[in-house]
Amino acid sequence: MTASMEVRVEPGPGEAPTVLVSGEIDLSNIDRFRAALDEDSPSLVVDLSGVTYIDSAGVAVLFSRAARGPLEIWYEEESVVRALIEVTRLGDVAVTRRK
Amino acid sequence: MTDTPRVPARSDDDLAAVLAARDWSESPLGPPEEWPSLLRTMVNVVVSSRFSMWMGWGPDLLFFYNHAYARATLGVKHPWALGRPTRDVWPEIHDEIGPRLQMVMEGGEATWDEALLLFLERGGYREETYHTFSYSPIVDVDGTVAGMLCVVTEETQRVLAERRMATLRDLASELSSARTEAAVFEATSTVLGQNLWDLPYTATYIFEGDGAARLVATTGVGPGDRVAPHLVARGDDGPWPLGRVAADRSSRLWTSPGGPDGLPTGAWADPSRQALLVPLVEGGQSAPSGVFVAGLNPYREIDADYRGFAELVAGSVASGVAAARAYEAERRRAESLAELDRAKTEFFSNVSHEFRTPLTLILAPADDAMKDDLAPLEGVQRARVEIIARNARRLRRLVNDMLDFARIEGGRLPAETVPTDLVEFTRDVAMSFAPVIERAGLRLSLELEPLGATVHVDRDMWEKILLNLLSNALKFTLEGGINVSLRGRDDTVVLAVSDTGVGIPADHQDRLFERFYRVPGAGGRSHEGTGIGLALVAELARLHGGDVSVVSSEGQGSTFEVVVPYGTFTGSTPAGSRESSIAAYLDEALLWVGPDQTEPVDATLVRSAAGTTAAARVLVVDDNPDMRAYLARILRPYWNVQVASDGVEALEVITRHRPDLVLTDVMMPRLDGFGLLSAVRSNPVTATVPIVFLSARAGEESAIEGLEAGADDYLVKPFSGLELLARVRSNLELAALRNHESAWRGALIESLYDAVVVLDRNGTLIEANGAFEELLGYPRAALPYPPPFPWIYDPETDPEAARAAIDGHQRLISDGRLVATFPLRHREGRRVEVAVAANAVGEGDDRRYVVALHDVTVEVAAAERDAALARLGIGLAEAGDVRQVYEAGLTELTQVFDASAALIVEAGQAGLTIVASSRDDADLAPDLGEVMREAGRDVTAVMGWESDRRSVRGLAAQLDPGRGRRAVWLDLGTPRPLRGDERALFAVLCGYFGQAVARAELYEDHRTVATTLQRSILGPTEVPASMAVRYLPAVQPLEVGGDWYDVIDLGGDHLAVVVGDCTGRGLNAAATMGQMRSACRALLLQSESPAEVVAGLDAFAERLPSAMCTTVFCGVIHQPSGTFRYTSAGHLPALVVNPDGSGLELGRGQGVPLGFSSGAERPEATCCLAPGSTLVMYTDGLVERRSESLDTGIERLRTSLVRAMAEEPEQVVDDLLADMVPGRMQEDDIAVLLYRRPAAAESGDRFSVAVRSDPAELSAFRRGLRDWLECRGVEESQVNEVLIACGEACANAIEHAYSFQPDQLVEVDASLVETTLTLTVADHGKWKEGSGGENRGRGLAIMRALADEVAVERGGGGTVVRMVKQVGP
Known part of the structure; x- marks a missing residue:
């Protein structure tokens, strides 16, 4: 069974649109995740507070998106996302923020 | 969770259309565009809801409702009711709902009513309905109450079904113990009288022999009422067309007679105007036994359910009647057979005895008359008397033959071979017939x-x-x-x-x-x-x-x-003691061949020489063999001569058989003539025997000496043959004359049915009649019998019987009279009950006691038989199943007959087998074929005659007469003679026994049908060895139920386990259960989440009203890790007990029963089943007891589980059931499911899986690992770290080692020892050098960062990543 992931895009509070992701991100749906972040806007907010799992492939997508423009990542305290952000030092290339 | 709705599209189109089509301009509300927004919103809410609901708006409570309500409740009032004031919509229930509405509108309070009885008029008649509903206020923005909302569930069908099921169940239960028709009708009255709602009145009629129908039971109405006349004659229909219903064999609806006034009303206010007439037909029966008149509920239409109910009631009554009749007939048959047998035997022996006395009194005077030389009969008178005598003798022969029959029947005439x-003997007898031939x-x-x-x-x-x-x-x-x-x-x-x-x-x-x-x-x-x-x-x-x-x-x-056969010796009484029958047969034969023309010469001679003494027995005693032979030769043609060589030998002969005359020499060795004389005279039995002395000594002196000593005559040698003959004859005649009176008395006493004996003053038995010999088997030849008498029981073997008889004897001697009853022992060992009446006569030395003994064995046995029947009845009534009935019956039979064993033989497919035995040992092995054959020959058959032809080894009888399938064999152990009535007793007891077996079998058949039905819709009975499942139907009353269990292998190490309980009993509940089980199965194959499955069941239950309130406990076990995810829909908590005895109730994940939370999420909980732990899921029947709280019951179950832990799963379940429902007399059905997690193979705790190399598999794998970690108490953040590290290793294997080739395996093994977690992830793929790049490097870095140690071993066979991490609380 493919990991379940839901994606929604909302106009952000500022100029950057917000991509809300929930569920699990892994090899099985990495392409959908990548496509979801493929917004035209140069800057992007990615709300990962509903994500229960993410692996290095997901992190890789985030790194490459950060390379295209300002990226802000929201996450939940005590989550897989937080652990991974810390380990991969994603904070070095994007703004990471606890929700 | 998923958003996909699991229910069909809402069908509110109809109502939306009605709303739109309605012309609202006439309504106080105006067109919908002008309605307040609150009203518009509320109407939308109502109309779009799938729950049945309505709302009232404004002070008049204008009525809005949805499709569900229209369909379920409004009936013909839809769509008329839309928008009308509530009081116009429901005027008929305004009394009930008015106050509630007021409470809501004025007080702003909500109301709640459960299954409230409301009489609705929605179908054009006043209808009994039940509704569960709540009223809640609709509060406007300003805080005022703008209207009210009612959410309602109609429960009419449930309430009715439960009420009817209860009646049918109680009826079946009551009828199962009714054994007579009267009891059937009483049970019918009792049970039906408790349901005057569905059956306001009933009248049960049974057809009599003449076709008239007789009233046998009523409820709700007095017998004799116009709807229940006592008798309806044939052809006269009276109020009911009973005859026609019976002829049609189908039920018929009929209007109650007369006007509505005075008709019975049952539990209602209105009379029951219609009745359903149902013929009482039992399966296979040709004609109905009667008609059941069921007055109908005026507030319900007679639909298929209602008609079915009335017909089921009638069917129960009909089978009750049929069963009672069959029982009665069988009982009568068994009793009458036994009675017939007993009566016949008694009749023969009584009649025969009664004949003997008058026959004696006819024959004796007739013989006297013919022998009388003083006043001899002449000519025609002699001829007449001869005819009388001859016919009397012939009659006596017939009577004796019949007595022989009675004795043979009663086992009292053994062959004494x-x-x-x-x-020689055959020749003698045949030749005696020669003259007449x-x-x-x-x-x-x-x-x-x-x-x-x-x-x-x-x-x-x-x-x-x-x-x-x-x-x-x-x-x-x-x-x-x-x-x-x-x-x-x-x-x-x-x-x-x-x-x-x-x-x-x-x-x-x-x-x-x-x-x-x-x-x-x-x-x-x-x-x-x-x-x-x-x-x-x-x-x-x-x-x-x-x-x-x-x-x-x-x-x-x-x-x-x-x-x-050549035979063996069984003789006990001296040969020749019985009278020869030859004369009687000859007499009769002579009648056929005509008058005697040529009387043989020798016969004439005998008559002249012996005169009237021809049959006399003469004993010749002489020590000289020549003299002895001479005397015998002279006397033998005329009398019956015996010889003895001296006094001692003579006494022996005399003791054995009293002679009519003794002719003795005086001088003899050992004992001379005088000695012999005094010995004979001193014995009361022989005192009157005439003794004639023979002496060589001539002279008056010796004559006087002899006569003084008491001799009757004296003959001096030498004497002529003629002289000898004359002396013998005259002495015999004199003795006969002298004994004439005593002979008369003797003949009378002899002819008495009762035994009569005389005791002398010391209590020695000195005289007895023939009946005494027959009664106790002790020959008179051996008289006198001094005490202690051999027929009194040995105090050692039967102290009670011995004491009674010895007491009696002593009381007679001391008091001079006695009336008592006690048992005596026949010479052959059988017990004879005697009633004794005795009196003393005379004084001093002449004192004698005359004792009459009357055989009351039959009466005593009859009393014993009644007692035995009563005991057997009790024993059998207490028995539940066939096996218990066998046991009780065999035990009782063994006791009654003092037998060593009893068993039942059955003819089955495997031939003849012993299906039950009172003993287990192997030496109980009669020839089964013989048992069946013998039993088939007669109601009872005696088996195994011993070679003595009087003792038998045992008795056999059919247990199911007519079918010949089973026979009872009663082994007496030591062969013994049977009392006359023992066979009859055996027949009756076996008749009862057979009845009880038949009833128990019928009951078991029903139970088997119920269980089979349940099993056919239940879950699998073949389950993995780690599991055990059971289903037990309710015992009383026997019914299928709504409990089920299910075990489904979901693949990928997941096992789903389900236990559920649909409400109600009977087929409906079972059918619902079947559907729920199938639905649950289907859902489990779609989702491994118990919560999702049960949520799906909610949606299902909503569409299946009978499934509402079903409770379910549904769980999924991940077998490698022991993780158990579960949810409970109102079900009792499952129990887990660990090997160390600790345990817990799985009380989390608790939700409401099915059908109440459609659309809502269900809670789900997880627990960890430790290696060796045991999980038990069950339905309430297992733990529920009257007068005990559920908690106590669950605690009992837990205790019992801890006790049984050590056993294998199958045994554990058996132990639990034995503990919880002793005797298996559960009143509710029970489903139990048990899972045992295998004990860990090594130390520590492992999670070991093989993941397919498909990215889509990863999610499920992570969930399994997460569960395993969580239920081992690993902290959330650490769980996340392990999941990431392990997920990276797996992703690497799939992506790099296998390059996304599917169908390869990644083996993951996790073990936890204390707080050290060791993880290995192994693949068998090949790494392409240089692949992966940045991302792969990041994966390894993540692993290194999250685990304490990471080692990667790469070889030709694949890669193994080993990680170690300290985790723990």
Whole structure:
């Protein structure tokens, strides 16, 4: 069974649109995740507070998106996302923020 | 969770359309565009809801509702009701709902009513309905109450179904114990009287023999009422067309007679105007036994359910009646058979005895008259008296024959076989018949071959056999001859009597040896006859262990063949003590052949020399053999002569058999004549025997000496033969004259039915009659009997019986009188109950005690039999299943008959087998075939005659008469004779026994049907060894139920386990259960989440009203890790007990029963099943007890589980059930499911899986690992870290080692020892050098960062990543 992931895009509070992701991100749906972040806007907010799992492939997508423009990542305290952000030092290339 | 709705599209289109189409301009509300927004919103809410609901708006509570409500509740009022004031919509229930509405509108309070009875008029009639509903206020923005909302569930069908099921269940339960029709009707009245809602009144009619219908039970109405007349004559329909209903064999709706006034109302206010008339038909029955009149609920339409209910009630009553009738008939049959048997035997023996006394009083004076020389009968008078005497003798013979039959039947006439020169004896008897055969103009020829071995026969019986065959031959042979042959074979002796007579038609030969059977129209010398002779021959032959047969052809003659074994000695009484029957047979035969023309010369001589003393017995005592032979030769032609060589020997002969005269020498060795004289005189029995002295000493002195000593006469040698004859004759005549009076008295006493004995003053028994001999088997020849009497029981073996008899004897001696009843022991060992009446006569030395003993064995036995029946009845009533009935019955039979064992043989497919036995040991192995054959031959059959022909090994009887499938065998242990009534008692007891078995079997059949039905819709019975499942139907009343269990292998190490309970009982509940189980199965195959599955069941239950309130406990076990995810929909908590005895109730994940939370998420909980732990899921029947809280029950279950933990799963379940429902008498059905997690193979705790190399598999794998970690108490953040690290390793394997090739395996093994987690992830793929790049490097870095140690071993066979991490709380 493919990991379940839901994606929604909302106009952000500022100029950057917000991509809300929930569920699990892994090899099985990495392409959908990548496509979801493929917004035209140069800057992007990615709300990962509903994500229960993410692996290095997901992190890789985030790194490459950060390379295209300002990226802000929201996450939940005590989550897989937080652990991974810390380990991969994603904070070095994007703004990471606890929700 | 998923958003996909699992329910069909909402069907509110209809109502939306009605709303839109309605012209609202006339309404106070105006067109919808102008409605307040609150109203618009609320109407939308109502209309779009799938729950049945309505709302009232404004002060008039204008009525809005949805499709569900219209369909379920409004009926014909839809769509008229839309927008109307509520009071106009529901005027009929305004009294009930008015106050509630007021409370809501004015007080702003919500209301709640459960299953409230409301009489709705939605179908054009006043209807009994039940609704569960709540009213809640609709509050406007300003805080005012703008209207009210009602959410309602109609529960009419549920309430009705439960009420009817309860009645049917109670009826079945009550009827199952009703054994008589009266009890059936009483039970019917009792049960139906409790449901005056569905059956306001009932009248049950049973057809009598003349076709009239008799009222047997009523409820809700008094017998004799106009709807329940006592009797409805045939053809007269009275108020009901009972005859027509019976003829049609189908139920019919009928209007109650007369106007509505005065009709019964049952539980209602209005009369029951209609009744359903249902014929009482039992399956297979040809005509209805009656008609059941069911007054109908005025507030319900008679739909299929209602009609079905009434017909089921009638069906129950009909089968109750049929069962009671069958029971009654069977009981009567068994009783009447036994009664017949007993009556017949008693009749024979009583009648025969009654005949004997008057016959004696006819024969004795007739003989006297013919012998009287002083006033001799002359000419025609003598001829008349001779006719009287001859016929009296003939009658006496018949009576004796019948008595023989009665004795044979009662086992009181054993064959006393003694060594016999059978050739000589047969010749003697045959030759005695020769004169009469010759006189008839026939030839008698004998062919008697010498026999190789000694033959043992009862001589009296042999004589009777031969005489009967001879007289039969004579009677039916008009010319030709009769041949008697005797020859020996290896084991048997064959006696054949052939004649050249009329022969016997072939179709009558079979029945020839039946008692009282006479060949109709057979030509012969006489038409007289009782049809008893040949039957007696057959019985006597059988008593010898032989048989009789006949070969005959009409007009040619017949040959009767009697075959008997050589036999062994069984004689007890001295041979020759019985009177010979020859004279009686000859007398009769002479009647056939006509008057005697040529009386033989020797007979004339005898008559002249012996006179009236011809039959007398004379004892000759002389020490000189020549003198002895001479005397005997002179006397023998005239009297019955015995000889003795001295006084001692003479006394021995006299003691054995009292002679009528003793002729003795005076001088003899050992004991001389005087000694003999004094010995004879001193014995009261022989004191009056005349003694004639013979002496060589002449002279007056010796004569005087002899006479003074008490001799009767004195003869001096030498004397002439004529003188001797004259002296003997005159002394015999004198003695006869002297004894005339006492002889009369003796004859009378002899003819008495009761035994009469005389004791002397010391209590010694000195006189007894023949009845005494017969009663106790002790010969009079051995008189006197001094105390202690041998017929009194040995105080050692039977102290009670001994004391009673000894007390009686002493009381008689001290008080001079006695009336008492006690048992005595027959010489052959059988017990004889006697009623004793005794009185003393005379004083001093002459004091005597006259004692009459009356045989009351039959009466005592009858009382014992009644007691035995009562005991058996109790024993059988307490037995539940067939096995218990077997046990109770066999135990009782063994006790009643003091037998060593009893068993039941059954003819099944595997041949004959022992299905039940009172003992287990192997030496209980009778020939089963013989048991079946014997039992089939008669209601009871005696089996295993011993060679003595009087004792039997046991009794056999069919347990199911008519079917011959089973037989009871009662083993007496040591062979013994049977009392006359023991066979009858056995027959009756086996009759009862058979009935009880049949009932128990019927019950078990029902139960099997119920269980089979349940099993056919239940879950699998074949489950993995780690599991055990059970389903037990309710016992009382026996019914299928709504409980189920299910086990589904979901693949990928997941196992789903489900236990559920649908409400209600019976087929409906079972059918619902079947659907729920299937639905649950289907859902589990779609989702491994118990919560999702149960949420799906919610949606399902909503569409299946009978499934509402179903409770379910649904869980999924991940077997490698022992993770158990579960949810409970209102179900009792499952229990888990660990190997160390600790345990827990799985009370989390608790939600409401099915059907109440459609659309809502269900809670789900997880727990960890430790290795070796046991999970038990169950339904309430297992733990629920009256007068006990559920918690107590669950605690009992937990205790019991801890106790049984060590066993294998199957055994654990059995132990639990034995503990929780002892005797398996559960009142509710029970489903139990048990899972045992295998104990860990090594130390520590492992999670080991093989993941397919498909990215889509990763999510499920992570969930499994997460569960495993979580339920081991690993902290959330650490769980996340492990998941990431492990996920990276797996992703690497799939992506790089296998390059996304599917169907390869990644093996993951996690073990936790204390707080050290070791993880290995192994693949068998090949790494492409340089692949992966940045991302792969990041994966490894993530692993290194999150685990304490990471080692990667890469070889030709693949890669193994090993990680170690300290985790723990």
